[in-house]
Amino acid sequence: MPEYKLVYFNAKGRAELTRWILAYGGTAYTDERVELENWPERKKTIMTGKVPMLEIDGKQLPQSLAIARYVAKKAGLVPEDALRAAYCDALVDTVSDLITEGHKAKTSGKSEEDGKKAVREEFIPNHAEPVMERLNKHLGEKEWYTSGKITWADLSIASYFGEETNGFSSKLLDKYPALKAHIQKVRNLPKIKEWLAKRPVTSM
Numbered sequence: 001m002p003e004y005k006l007v008y009f010n011a012k013g014r015a016e017l018t019r020w021i022l023a024y025g026g027t028a029y030t031d032e033r034v035e036l037e038n039w040p041e042r043k044k045t046i047m048t049g050k051v052p053m054l055e056i057d058g059k060q061l062p063q064s065l066a067i068a069r070y071v072a073k074k075a076g077l078v079p080e081d082a083l084r085a086a087y088c089d090a091l092v093d094t095v096s097d098l099i100t101e102g103h104k105a106k107t108s109g110k111s112e113e114d115g116k117k118a119v120r121e122e123f124i125p126n127h128a129e130p131v132m133e134r135l136n137k138h139l140g141e142k143e144w145y146t147s148g149k150i151t152w153a154d155l156s157i158a159s160y161f162g163e164e165t166n167g168f169s170s171k172l173l174d175k176y177p178a179l180k181a182h183i184q185k186v187r188n189l190p191k192i193k194e195w196l197a198k199r200p201v202t203s204m
């Protein structure tokens with residue numbers, strides 16, 4: 001088994017999906033969370049100057065989705081069938097687009113309050129809810145997102161839409177009952193539940 005070190009900030013952001021997949025697979029790894037004041041120095045040691053970065057036996061793998069896909073394959077969470085795998089990729093890319101848009105909204109304006117307002121009034125209704133509506137319909141008809149068995153797409157859905165820190169309250173999710181039930185189902189998987197109970201509490 002290779003030695004893994006996942007490097008990111010003390011936040012969920014673009015690293016949390018990989019953390020969920022590693023938890024699901026019961027994979028041991030070092031969860032390095034760089035403090036902001038140490039980032040300028042740590043950045044110099046990272047090939048792309050960006051995180052997340054996964055160190056595999058000392059070799060660096062950049063890009064959150066390449067990392068997540070790699071660990072998902074190892075954990076048996078990527079379908080063998082090329083088309084089903086592509087549908088999973090499409091979903092994960094959609095969530096990644098939402099992460100980008102949500103971050104843009106959160107950091108828009110002059111104050112934290114401006115950012116929260118932009119998330120609530122612009123990002124959620126215009127960007128997130130159209131995706132949530134489609135997912136709700138799809139998940140109402142399926143046990144898992146694709147392939148009749150759990151994939152990393154299911155972990156992507158739950159690890160993103162299930163987080164209040166991303167702007168998704170339980171009240172908002174009440175509008176999308178199949179999506180809400182799906183998130184709960186994934187969060188209740190024993191290894192995921194264990195991760196949720198022990199992970200550091202972060203504001204984003």
Ligand SMILES: N[C@@H](CCC(=O)N[C@@H](CS)C(=O)NCC(=O)O)C(=O)O
Nearest residue numbers: 013014043049050051052063064065
């Ligand atoms: N497409 C890249 C984006 C990486 C990225 O922009 N990471 C941010 C944190 S989410 C970062 O490293 N920011 C610090 C910096 O650029 O110095 C990925 O998905 O990994």
